[in-house]
Amino acid sequence: MSVFWLALGAFAIGTEAFVIAGLLPAIAADVQISAAAAGQLVTAYALTYAIGSPVLAVMLNNIDRRTVLTLALSVFIVGNLLATVAWDFPVLLASRIVMALGAGLCMPTAIGVSVAVASPERRGRAVALVTSGITVATVIGVPFGNVVGSLLGWRATFAMVALLGLIALAGLAFGLPRGLPRSTANLAERLAVARHRAVLAALVITILWAVGGFTVFTYLAIPLHQQLGFDASGVSLALFAFGSAAAIGNMTGGLMADRIGATSTAALGLAGMASALILQSFVLKYVAPDQAGHLVLLLIFLWGISGWAFYPPQIASIIHINPQASAIALSLNASAMYLGFAIGGATGGLVLSTASPTDLGWVGGTSVAMALAVHLFRSRRERLNPYKIAG
Structure with a gap:
């Protein structure tokens, strides 16, 4: 039963991390800043996550895991409550x-x-x-949070997330035993893994994939509002389409990796994602709005499927580098993903400031295409010269 409360905590975290995309226009209008500036809320969150996660894990390595979880969820709840009363940017x-x-x-x-x-x-x-909490959040939590924000104001969404976190915290307080193993890797072990060229190549691919996705996703509501005339319910529908596709893609990617191999599956996922993002810009720029709406929703769905079909085989390939060091490598990959989210948020803001919301897809798609190029180069090199960390 304690695993359920862990999953609920993950659901709250996933909802908060991704719902911001739908709330961005309302937040920008309320605190009187540009959409590009509001997008830095994503950059700040993702950069803090990328850096803070491994640092805090090492700092709190010798503290009981139950205490660490209580502290972590409490801090998360306080952050959401602070957002509900934030009086300025x-x-x-x-x-x-x-x-x-x-x-x-x-x-x-x-x-x-x-x-x-x-x-x-x-x-x-x-x-x-536990990880399904994030997936379910993209399908249910994010669209629902966007509806709550449109009906009751964006602050209500943060209050909802705080409540979810509080319920998870209460469940863990009563359902989680003390004295759990403390197996977090120390800083030296993490650095040793990070220096290996196979891991570095994988981290670069993850960063470029994440940059491409969040360059577009962070500001997705902007072109939907401005170019296509979507209202709050239309944005919620787009977020639901993306979340549903991400869940399908995640499962499909795992199945395909077992059938045709992780390398081929990851390549197909990256190629599909890059194409969907680039075509999204093309449709927004050159197709009439009354016809573009359905096409953009379809491309968002294809982006979600292909983009998240990449992730399971990427995880599998990282584990394959050296199974004994996989826990450390996967932790580094999570930080790399959030670093990419941070760069993507900043990049999208730069695009909005210097070009147009319709140009976000070109930029995001190019980053994913670069990830594909690195992936193919890395795969070719590994076929010619296999290596592992231990070697």
């Missing part, structure tokens, strides 16, 4: 940083705890249940 930015510190500490700890509390034959399912 600096305070709202600070609240996002606080949320990210809590989230960045909570997620890897929750995954580790799920393994510790489950029996050996159920550990895979326990991890899957």
Whole structure:
């Protein structure tokens, strides 16, 4: 039962991390800043997560996991509550940083705890249940949070997330045992893995993939509003389409990786994502708005499927580099993903400031195409000269 509360915490974190895309226009209007400036709420969150997660994991390595989870969720809840009363942009930015510190500490700890509390034959399912909290958040939490924000104001969405976090915290307080294993890697071990060229190549691919996705996703509501005339319900529909596609893509990517191999599946996912993003810009620029709406929704759906079909084989390839160091490498990959999200948020803001919302797809698609190029180069090199960390 404690794994359920871990999954609920992940659901709250996933909802908060992705719902901001739909709320961005309302936040920008309310605190009287540009959409590009509001997008830096995403950059600040993702950059704090990328840096804070491994640093906090090392700093709190010797503290009971139950205590760490309680601290992490409490900080996350406080950040959301601060957002509900934020009176200006600096305070709202600070609240996002606080949320990210809590989230960045909570997620890897929750995954580790799920393994510790489950029996050996159920550990895979326990991890899957916790991580499914993020997936379900993209399908249900994000569109619902956007509807709540449109009806009651964007601050209500943060209040909703805080409530979800509080329920998860209460469940863990009563359902999680003390004395759980403390197996977080130290800083030297993390650096040793990060220096290996196979891991570095994988991290570069993850960063470029994440940059491409969040260059567009962060500001997705802007072209939907301005170019296509979507209202709040239309944006919620687009977010639901993306979340549903991401869930389908995540499952499909895992199945395809087993059937045709991780390398081919990841390449197909990156190629499909790059194409969908580039075509999105093309449709927004050159197709009449009354016809473009359905095409853009279709491309968002294809982007979600292909983009998240890339992720399971990418994880599988990272584990394959050296299974003994996989936990550390996957932790670094999570930080790389959020670093990419941060760069994507900043890049999208730059595009909005210097060009047009319709140009976001070109830029995002180019970044994903670069990820594909690195992936193909890395795959070719590994075929010619296989290597592992231990070697």
